[in-house]
Amino acid sequence: MVGPPLDEAAQAALDRRFMAAAIRLSRRNAGRTSTNPSVGTIIVRDDGAGPMIVGTGVTAVGGRPHAETEALAEAGDLARGATAYVTLEPCAHHGRTPPCANALVNAGVARVVGAASDPDPRVSGKGYAILRAAGVEVVEKVLATEAAEQMAGYLTRSLKKRPEVTLKLALSSDGKIGRKGAGQVAITGEIARRDVYLMRAEADAILVGIGTVLEDDPALTVRLPGLENRSPARIILDRQIRLPETSKLVSGVDRVPLYVAACLEADPHRRAALERAGVRFIGTETYQSEVALPELLEDLAALGMASVLVEGGAKVAKAFLKEDLVDRIVLFQGPDAIGEDGIASPIDADHIPAGFRKLRDMRFGEDSYAEWVRP
Numbered sequence: 004m005v006g007p008p009l010d011e012a013a014q015a016a017l018d019r020r021f022m023a024a025a026i027r028l029s030r031r032n033a034g035r036t037s038t039n040p041s042v043g044t045i046i047v048r049d050d051g052a053g054p055m056i057v058g059t060g061v062t063a064v065g066g067r068p069h070a071e072t073e074a075l076a077e078a079g080d081l082a083r084g085a086t087a088y089v090t091l092e093p094c095a096h097h098g099r100t101p102p103c104a105n106a107l108v109n110a111g112v113a114r115v116v117g118a119a120s121d122p123d124p125r126v127s128g129k130g131y132a133i134l135r136a137a138g139v140e141v142v143e144k145v146l147a148t149e150a151a152e153q154m155a156g157y158l159t160r161s162l163k164k165r166p167e168v169t170l171k172l173a174l175s176s177d178g179k180i181g182r183k184g185a186g187q188v189a190i191t192g193e194i195a196r197r198d199v200y201l202m203r204a205e206a207d208a209i210l211v212g213i214g215t216v217l218e219d220d221p222a223l224t225v226r227l228p229g230l231e232n233r234s235p236a237r238i239i240l241d242r243q244i245r246l247p248e249t250s251k252l253v254s255g256v257d258r259v260p261l262y263v264a265a266c267l268e269a270d271p272h273r274r275a276a277l278e279r280a281g282v283r284f285i286g287t288e289t290y291q292s293e294v295a296l297p298e299l300l301e302d303l304a305a306l307g308m309a310s311v312l313v314e315g316g317a318k319v320a321k322a323f324l325k326e327d328l329v330d331r332i333v334l335f336q337g338p339d340a341i342g343e344d345g346i347a348s349p350i351d352a353d354h355i356p357a358g359f360r361k362l363r364d365m366r367f368g369e370d371s372y373a374e375w376v377r378p
């Protein structure tokens with residue numbers, strides 16, 4: 004920064020403040036940046052009258068250009084001598100465009116403050132090394148946990164070669180998730196439903212079992228004004244291809260992709276009919292008469308998906324938990340009971356598996372919300 008020097012504590016507080024803003028900005032394209040994470044960059048300079056933001060950037064839809072490129076373009080000459088706040092270590096590898104670390108050097112940025120580290124071996128430590136070698140001051144790991152939380156899908160896919168799995172369920176006050184044969188039972192209110200739409204908008208895919216499709220006929224889309232085009236792909240576990248052509252899922256296939264994970268032996272006529280309607284199939288292996296979930300997740304990662312929202316039902320939720328494939332648990336709980344004939348939830352707030360820590364509690368109108376994550 005060009006302005007008067009700050010003492011160490013004041014500088015650290017300022018760095019946290021602008022990094023928090025960069026992390027908030029990075030949410031804008033979450034779920035829309037393909038295999039790249041949605042990164043935020045803010046360029047700040049101080050010419051003596053206090054810090055001023057001169058450039059902001061978020062990874063573009065589709066994954067490119069990167070956030071640094073966008074922010075530097077906006078800042079222009081004002082980037083010279085400024086500080087860049089980046090939520091992920093700037094990239095260091097040459098593709099068709101030069102690495103972001105070099106772009107920051109070429110723009111004359113004096114200081115780079117970074118948050119999360121990139122596990123990609125082409126970047127890890129190398130982006131910062133390019134900056135330091137060019138005389139740029141580098142401060143690492145400012146709000147690193149918060150930034151990593153925001154790009155958990157990307158980090159999980161890089162490290163575990165599978166998408167981050169969030170299990171989301173809505174429970175009645177007596178711990179039930181529905182009633183057999185009753186179709187979709189309203190458990191939570193409108194405000195909680197809107198939060199679910201937001202969660203969907205930031206995910207790469209929603210996954211449910213065929214039991215839920217046959218029982219509820221859900222659309223599994225984002226129905227928030229202004230975000231209707233943010234519905235992620237829907238994935239159905241359906242070994243025998245029981246998915247009805249008349250379902251809401253199939254009728255919306257021209258707007259939102261729909262994948263069916265079916266086994267090879269399933270009826271080829273049903274498969275052909277659904278393919279004609281636009282449904283895509285993912286060939287699966289089976290294990291103990293169920294879709295083999297680790298292999299399926301690997302295939303989803305190969306399709307570029309970094310975050311999957313598992314929305315039930317009971318059997319599918321239980322299977323993901325049993326196979327230790329859940330990274331994040333989100334439980335909504337409504338105020339009303341369903342009663343003895345309800346379907347018991349495979350999980351509740353008092354029975355969270357070991358290794359998870361509670362991240363937050365919230366309220367959405369009459370409904371409560373709790374979220375747990377695994378490091």
Ligand SMILES: NC(=O)c1ccc[n+]([C@@H]2O[C@H](COP(=O)([O-])OP(=O)(O)OC[C@H]3O[C@@H](n4cnc5c(N)ncnc54)[C@H](OP(=O)(O)O)[C@@H]3O)[C@@H](O)[C@H]2O)c1
Nearest residue numbers: 172173180181212214215242293294315316317318319322
């Ligand atoms: N409150 C909530 O949050 C919530 C959310 C969703 C659903 N629900 C309720 O849950 C009920 C449906 O639950 P459900 O347990 O019957 O059905 P489900 O979990 O949605 O689907 C189960 C079916 O998925 C298929 N499947 C394929 N691979 C699987 C695997 N690895 N693990 C588990 N299943 C696999 C199986 O059918 P095939 O063998 O034919 O492939 C299995 O019978 C409905 O009443 C619905 O309203 C509630």
